[in-house]
Amino acid sequence: MLKGLLLVLFVVMACAKAEDWPDPEWQVAPVTLNWQAVDNYAFPARTPARNGIRTDALLIIRDGRILHERYVAPTTASTPHLTWSVSKSVLATLLGVALGEGRFHLHDPVARFYPAMQAHPNVQMVDLLHWASGLEWQEDYEYAPLKSSVVAMLYTRGRHDMAAYAAAHGTGVAPGQRFHYSSGDSNVLAAALRGMLDAGRYADYPWQALFTPLGIDSAVWERDAAGTFIGSSYLYLSARDLARIGLLMQREGQWAGRQLLPASWVAFARTPFQQAEAVPGEANPGGHWWLNRPLPGAAAPWPDAPPDTYAALGHWGQALYVVPSRKLVIVRYADDRDGRFSHNELLKQVLAALPGEGS
Structure with missing residues (x-):
């Protein structure tokens, strides 16, 4: 029995050693x-x-x-x-670590962590992660800058508080019902992360x-x-x-x-x-x-x-x-x-x- 356990341990260690890591x-x-x-x-x-x-x-x-x-x-x-x-996918990876630490669940309402979303109580974390918040949003860049929600968020009237700017948009469709690519959804996620953490830890x-x-x-x-x-x-x-x-x-x-x-x-x-x-x-x-x-x-x-x-x-x-x-x-x-x-x-x-x- 002991020899068998030692053999298994040897194989596991050998496999782990065989993997290359940037270290x-x-x-x-x-x-x-x-x-x-x-x-x-x-x-x-x-x-x-x-x-x-x-x-x-x-x-x-x-x-x-x-x-x-x-x-x-x-x-x-x-x-x-x-x-x-x-950046959005790296943010999602960071949120995955937070989920593993028990800081939130996919079906938690976003408003639990970010009070500015209280006007949208049915939007869940999973909806934002699918770019399916249902919030009205225009994700045009160079092609329609005057109508672009994302340009306004990043560079003009929304730039001082980007998540709040996104959360202030009206509801277009019910959350989770339609994919609609939105940088606003991602910045609301970044704000929700802050609400999961103890004071002073976010930075x-x-x-x-x-x-x-x-x-x-x-x-x-x-x-x-x-x-x-x-x-x-x-x-x-x-x-x-x-x-x-x-x-x-x-x-x-x-x-x-x-x-x-x-x-x-x-x-x-x-x-x-x-x-x-x-x-x-x-x-x-x-x-x-x-x-x-x-x-x-x-x-x-x-x-x-x-x-x-x-x-x-x-x-x-x-x-x-x-x-x-x-x-x-x-x-x-x-x-x-x-x-x-x-x-x-x-x-x-x-x-x-x-x-x-x-x-």
């Missing part, structure tokens, strides 16, 4: 692959007109080791790059709960004048540090032997929200992440990528892709302005450059 730095895989087609797609010659595909950083990690990494000046491996709406919580345990030291997360993290848009991370979030998700919330994030939260993040309409080429919403899972009656958004692929996506081409079946984490930072970049094409090229499973 403190990422290791580089001892393989040489041909990345020419990937680089040709991601890094074409730049033009002064700022059009076309404009990648600032590309980092490809497989099984916890760097396979390929390239940057365009002034971005470097240590540059905290603006992630735009990738340090992202670091104490998530960034420091992962070894992230480049994070800059802006707050509005009310002191609320701008969870929708204004987190800055180096590509290597954002990849740590991806590895945490790819490994079901585990980090170096610790279950930092509940595995059930990872499953929630990558479960499609059914109250959404499929848009060809556009990923489908999960729990504040974006999924390659098709909605009923529709094709997969990224047909050349495995169906379990999911991502955190941001304005102007920011992306963190996670492909669990291939043990892949990919970070792309960019300055795209004209919509030519294709998530599917990049993923297709990366997958084509990789040897098959078991190599």
